[in-house]
Amino acid sequence: MNSNEPITLTRDVEGTIVPVGTKVTLQKGELAHVTQSLGGSYTIVVNGNMFRLADKDIDALGIEVAAKPASPVGQRRTIEELEKEVWSQLKTCYDPEIPVNIVDLGLVYNCELTPIAETSSYRADLKITLTAAGCGMGPALSSDVQAKLLALDEITEATCDVVFEPTWNQSMMSEAAKLQLGLM
Secondary structure, eight states: OOTTSOEEOSSOEEEEETTTOOEEEEOTTOEEEEEEEETTEEEEEETTEEEEEOGGGGGGGTOOOOOOOOOOOSSOOOHHHHHHHHHHHHTTOBOSSSSSBHHHHTOEEEEEEEEOTTSSOEEEEEEEOOSSTTOTTHHHHHHHHHHHHHTSTTEEEEEEEEOOSSOOOGGGSOHHHHHHTTOO
């Protein structure tokens, strides 16, 4: 998809204003420019303002929503395999303004998996932060994280709290993220 070419919205769609975090309805027929399309979410510019669209709404851009891959049939994953998959899922969550996933940005402070009694499922509890305390995208990013984790068969409960201690800084980024952003 060429981000230089405008796309006409095919239906009314809810968007989240970046970085404020306020939800608004974008109108069918408005012209949008895609600035980022990572991890299933799209960041677009409409009338000079930046918005994030959830993956469930990308059809409004005339893009077909991909079917979720079928879960593997058979044995359950070990806790180690599930933890690895959880971190893989988290790497599909992106900051709407920075084209780097939240793991490599250093925004995930804590991730705990707890077995749920008398079931074969788990609860995931995460603490994440934002690159700036004044950013209003916390609820949108938290919701994205929860949805990605709940898509895993073994995760039936997920919480994602946004915290600001310790304060995020660039030293928390992975070497790969720093290299990608030209900070090395």
